[in-house]
Amino acid sequence: MIITKQKTQDDILRILSGKEKIFIIGCGDCAATCKTGGEDEVAKMADFLKSHGKAVTGTVTPDVTCVSAQAKVAFAKNREALKLSEAILVLACGSGVQCVKENDRFNLDVYPGCDSMFSALIDKDGSFREVCSSCGECLLDLTEGICPVTRCSKGVLNGPCGGQNKGKCEVDRNKDCAWVAIYKRLKEKGKLENLKRRHLAKNRSHATKPGHLSL
Ligand code: SF4
Numbered sequence: 001m002i003i004t005k006q007k008t009q010d011d012i013l014r015i016l017s018g019k020e021k022i023f024i025i026g027c028g029d030c031a032a033t034c035k036t037g038g039e040d041e042v043a044k045m046a047d048f049l050k051s052h053g054k055a056v057t058g059t060v061t062p063d064v065t066c067v068s069a070q071a072k073v074a075f076a077k078n079r080e081a082l083k084l085s086e087a088i089l090v091l092a093c094g095s096g097v098q099c100v101k102e103n104d105r106f107n108l109d110v111y112p113g114c115d116s117m118f119s120a121l122i123d124k125d126g127s128f129r130e131v132c133s134s135c136g137e138c139l140l141d142l143t144e145g146i147c148p149v150t151r152c153s154k155g156v157l158n159g160p161c162g163g164q165n166k167g168k169c170e171v172d173r174n175k176d177c178a179w180v181a182i183y184k185r186l187k188e189k190g191k192l193e194n195l196k197r198r199h200l201a202k203n204r205s206h207a208t209k210p211g212h213l214s215l
């Protein structure tokens with residue numbers, strides 16, 4: 001899932017300065033999970049904007065589905081309210097914002113209400129943890145499911161570096177060294193020979209921007 005954090009109220013007011021009629025679009029998927037763009041956050045944002053003299057022409061939070069997939073439907077269902085609007089504030093990731101813009105037939109100003117941070121899994125305590133950097137050349141088969149590109153502070157491909165101390169990372173002593181963790185898992189599985197495989201520098205052409213894949 002894509003992790004987002006809401007922009008500060010000051011930033012949102014700055015972004016919307018000069019716009020009085022605002023339509024708000026949330027996201028029932030990742031942003032709802034991050035509590036940055038679900039129904040509650042959309043309602044709170046509407047109240048906040050109204051308390052600062054803005055007219056909220058309408059709101060929609062596509063139900064449990066990514067706003068990217070639902071943008072067309074959301075536009076069709078809210079056509080009249082959108083016609084009355086000057087701008088759309090999107091409480092979703094950057095993909096959601098751009099998808100809304102590409103589906104906007106009224107040529108409104110479309111603004112982000114959130115910052116996109118990274119893709120992550122959800123830990124048991126509910127926090128979000130980045131574990132993959134979408135490098136385009138996955139090597140998890142050789143590292144027992146621990147990604148050194150992302151979980152090693154330096155992205156070392158053939159680790160550990162000389163700085164690990166008692167299994168902790170030299171960059172952040174509170175963090176386990178990814179390569180020591182990889183070593184332990186490989187040892188447990190009797191696969192230490194994987195460490196003899198040298199990983200060449202990543203072929204960055206596999207991760208050039210913008211990413212694209214046709215099905
Ligand atoms: S190697 Fe790491 S960054 Fe690359 S695809 Fe696999 S998990 Fe993601």
Ligand code: SF4
Nearest residue numbers: 152161169170177178
């Ligand atoms: S100590 Fe381990 S996790 Fe930290 S930078 Fe070095 S190899 Fe990477």
